[in-house]
Amino acid sequence: MSVTQHETPHGGMPGWAWSVVVAAGLVAWWVVYHQLPALSEWIVSLLPVARDTHTGEALAFFFYDVPKVMMLLTLIVFAMGVVRSFFSPEKTRALLSGKREGVGNVMAAGLGVLTPFCSCSAVPLFIGFVSAGIPLGVTFSFLIAAPMVNEVALILLVGLVGWPVALVYLGFGLAIAIVAGWVIGRLHVEGWLQDWVRDIHSGATTPGAVESDDLSMTDRYRLGLEAVREIFAKVWIWIIVGIAMGALIHGYVPQDLMVRIMGSGTWWSVPAAVLMGVPMYTNAAGVIPIVEALLGKGAALGTVLAFMMSVIALSMPEMIILRQVLKLRLIAVFIGVVASGILAVGFLFNALF
Amino acid sequence: MKDVKVYGPGCKRCEKTEEMVKEAAAKLGIEVSVEKVTDPRAIAMAGVMSTPGVSVDGKLVHSGGLPDSGKLEGWLSA
Numbered sequence: 540m541s542v543t544q545h546e547t548p549h550g551g552m553p554g555w556a557w558s559v560v561v562a563a564g565l566v567a568w569w570v571v572y573h574q575l576p577a578l579s580e581w582i583v584s585l586l587p588v589a590r591d592t593h594t595g596e597a598l599a600f601f602f603y604d605v606p607k608v609m610m611l612l613t614l615i616v617f618a619m620g621v622v623r624s625f626f627s628p629e630k631t632r633a634l635l636s637g638k639r640e641g642v643g644n645v646m647a648a649g650l651g652v653l654t655p656f657c658s659c660s661a662v663p664l665f666i667g668f669v670s671a672g673i674p675l676g677v678t679f680s681f682l683i684a685a686p687m688v689n690e691v692a693l694i695l696l697v698g699l700v701g702w703p704v705a706l707v708y709l710g711f712g713l714a715i716a717i718v719a720g721w722v723i724g725r726l727h728v729e730g731w732l733q734d735w736v737r738d739i740h741s742g743a744t745t746p747g748a749v750e751s752d753d754l755s756m757t758d759r760y761r762l763g764l765e766a767v768r769e770i771f772a773k774v775w776i777w778i779i780v781g782i783a784m785g786a787l788i789h790g791y792v793p794q795d796l797m798v799r800i801m802g803s804g805t806w807w808s809v810p811a812a813v814l815m816g817v818p819m820y821t822n823a824a825g826v827i828p829i830v831e832a833l834l835g836k837g838a839a840l841g842t843v844l845a846f847m848m849s850v851i852a853l854s855m856p857e858m859i860i861l862r863q864v865l866k867l868r869l870i871a872v873f874i875g876v877v878a879s880g881i882l883a884v885g886f887l888f889n890a891l892f
Numbered sequence: 893m894k895d896v897k898v899y900g901p902g903c904k905r906c907e908k909t910e911e912m913v914k915e916a917a918a919k920l921g922i923e924v925s926v927e928k929v930t931d932p933r934a935i936a937m938a939g940v941m942s943t944p945g946v947s948v949d950g951k952l953v954h955s956g957g958l959p960d961s962g963k964l965e966g967w968l969s970a
Contacts, residue, residue: 627956628941655956659903660943666936735933758960765958772904863932 554756561760565614572610579603597790604782604828607698612774612824613767615694620766623655624759628664630654631681636671640724643677648716651684658686661860666736675732676724682861683877684716687852691770692823699831707888708844715848715880722876731869777825785828794836801838803892808842809885813878816849826850841888848881894924894968899935899945905958909944916964924968 552560579602580590588595631654635647656664661682668678688709696705729737754762788797801808819826826847833843858870865873896913900906910928917924929935935943942956946967953967 629955632941655942657903657942659901660941660956662901662932663899663936663943664941667939667941670936762957769905 552757557757557760568610568614572607575603575607575610578606593790595790597786600789600832601782601786604699604785604831605779608695608778608782608824608828609775611694611698612691612770612778615690616767616770617763619690620763621759623653623766624754624762626650626654628654628656628660628667632667632671632673635668635673635677635681638673638677640674640676640721643674644680644717644720644724647673647677647680647720648684648688648713651681651716652688652690652713654681654685656685658857658860661857662863665861665864669732669736674724675729676720676722678720679723679873680716680720683719683852684713686854686857687716687848688712689823691774692827692847692851695823695827696830699827700834704834704840704844707840708847711844711884712848715852715877715884719876719880723872726872728869728872731866731872733864733866736864774824778828781825782828785832788829788832789835792832792836797833797836797838801833801842803839803841803889805842808839809845809882809889812842812846812885813849813853813881816846817853817874817878818855819850823847823851839889840892841885841890844888845881845885848884849878852877852881894922895949896924896926896968897929897938897947898926899929899938899940899947899955900943901932901935902930903943906944909946909958912959912961912964913946913968916961916968920965920969922968 579599582602583590583595583599588598631650635643638646693705693709696708830843830847853874861870898906898910898913910926913926939952940955945955946953946959948967
């Protein structure tokens with residue numbers, strides 16, 4: 540193999556050796572992961588802080604969560620990097636083109652979870668979809684699901700809050716993407732695309748004659764490692780900040796105050812959570828430690844989920860990127876429809892649980 | 893003289909891709925002109941759906957993620 544991958548010393552290994560290394564890595568991961576609670580207590584015991592003070596609580600939370608989140612991320616991002624090497628925006632486009640609304644929305648939301656996607660590619664991807672004749676609403680289902688229901692969000696929820704909440708998030712995240720996309724499709728707002736986008740007719744963009752699917756398993760493992768490197772470069776600071784915020788909430792915010800503000804008895808807390816979420820820019824990695832701490836302090840699940848979805852799905856930077864292809868009116872519709880979906884989920888949950 | 897275009901809105905990977913193209917060309921002793929295309933409209937019109945994308949003499953050879961340097965040399969010497 541003539542590949543020069545500086546970040547991995549295993550560049551020249553055959554496929555089976557990779558599999559052995561990956562398996563060994565998994566075992567080592569599992570062993571270390573189960574030592575983390577002890578590790579954090581040990582670190583805190585070294586510090587000149589009493590364990591049962593507010594500061595002690597906050598520090599223990601911080602030193603437990605940082606390595607835990609980092610380890611969970613490494614594992615899942617690697618796994619998803621490998622899985623995603625079987626998907627590409629081009630394949631997704633091929634799968635979606637010719638699909639009617641309805642079925643198309645469902646497929647688009649599902650593929651949004653699996654297709655490798657970076658918000659910096661949102662514009663080319665949008666054009667690629669629309670020019671292939673994929674209905675606008677179906678394209679939106681994809682664009683809503685891709686950032687909101689991602690592996691980072693799901694695995695952090697499993698690790699920090701528990702799998703029932705993660706499943707609920709997955710289900711309702713997909714539901715919002717499907718329904719919101721469908722509604723946008725029904726509204727027939729094609730006229731609110733930027734003019735240049737509307738003028739692109741099918742076939743104006745040549746489907747990329749890109750790499751065929753000749754990746755070996757080694758290539759896929761390498762893509763997994765690449766994904767880990769990239770995600771870490773992007774999110775580590777958000778994780779630290781998010782966990783620090785979570786730790787402050789965990790250590791200092793009084794329980795009764797939180798129940799009063801974000802408890803299920805307060806009707807306005809859901810819309811307030813959604814509104815607060817829009818200007819906040821972080822990603823799943825930053826917001827979930829906050830979610831964990833809020834839940835621990837007695838905040839209602841629906842309110843917290845609404846906050847989290849709003850932070851991740853309705854972010855200002857993404858709106859600015861989309862502004863290049865959508866007229867302001869359509870962005871407003873997009874925000875309105877998605878925000879309504881999130882509100883509905885928040886209220887529904889607070890009513891049910 | 894090969895005419896290479898690197899498509900990308902200016903993310904880290906796009907810059908890295910540009911470097912990789914130049915390195916590969918230098919290694920092979922091929923003269924190239926590398927142009928970075930950052931306008932999202934132009935990127936989309938070229939048929940690139942995931943960035944970074946690379947085209948050589950007008951033919952799109954790669955899109956999405958860092959290219960493999962071995963393959964990159966292959967495209968440049970083709």
